[in-house]
Amino acid sequence: MKGISLYSVVPVRAEARESAEQNTQMLFGETCTILEQKPRWNRIKLDNDGQEGWIDAKMLAPMTEEEYTSYSKAYASAAMVSFPMVFAVSENNQQTIPLTAGTRLTNYQDGRFEILGVPFRIDASMVITQPIELNEQNLLQTVRFFLNIPYLWGGKNAMGMDCSGFTQIIMSLFGKRLLRNASERATRGTARADITQVKAGDLVFFNHEGLNDGAANPQKITHVGIAIDSTRVIHCSGRVKVEKLDSTGIYNIEQGGYSHHLASIIDSESLL
Secondary structure, three states: OEEEOOOOEEEEEOOOOOOOOEEEEEEOOOEEEEEEEOOOEEEEEEOOOOOEEEEEHHHOEEEOHHHHHHHHHHHHOOEEEOOOEEEEEEOOOOOEEEEEOOOEEOOOEOOEEEEOOEEEEOOHHHEEOOOOOOOHHHHHHHHHHHOOOEEOOOOEEOOEEOHHHHHHHHHHHOOOOOOOOHHHHOOOOOEOOOHHHOOOOOEEEEEEEOHHHOOOOOOOOOEEEEEEEOOEEEEEEOEEEEEEEOOOEEEEOOOOEEEEEEEEEEOHHHOO
8 A cells, every 4th residue: 555745744753652763754745655554553665765664644645556656657757845945835725834855846837736636836946847966066055055954863854854864855956866874875886995086975974973982883884974075074963064074084173073983985976
């Protein structure tokens, strides 16, 4: 059985209870496969990145096979919200709904889109219809609107993001589809030989937080950011920010030391 989120952001949890850890979030218009059903909860697998978890059943709308097939075709080439947050207005009842960056807009044209037969209006200046070309100038122009968004475990929206959610949303604007977790992504794509080869948009992985507090574990990827160039990285740690990058890792000026140990760098051009 298939389902779709018609809410701005829906938490996907590790267990079937409100107090359970949030693994990720489901954005407006995202679809999923329903793996298991309980009276109040559904265990799902997101179609976008394969992430699994539990979602409040009332926040998921069921889809027929016919609806899902038609919608999936439109979703594949859909426009996308490119700013942290924008409000869409339903043309049926004039109610607004906040949409966050990375939300796909099916059947979009000139500031209007339609989802499952419901038409909406949206500010066209905050929507892209094609992926942005990935270069340093465009990357900086895009991410500046995301600076200072606070860290939230499992988050991937303007009110809170974790490191993997931030990179997933930003890279989607450049046409790159990433897995949800940093540790899974670190094995995909072509690795750079060293930091001198880094280009804007490369994914930079780290294997220890608080480098000054102990030895790094090279087997465990704990953090990911996006390289601006070989000396700067933008990432979400406490908040979205730009920090100094070198062959050791991320240097935090405020703390006067390295906060993350560099593990590997993946060439963005090798990512799909």
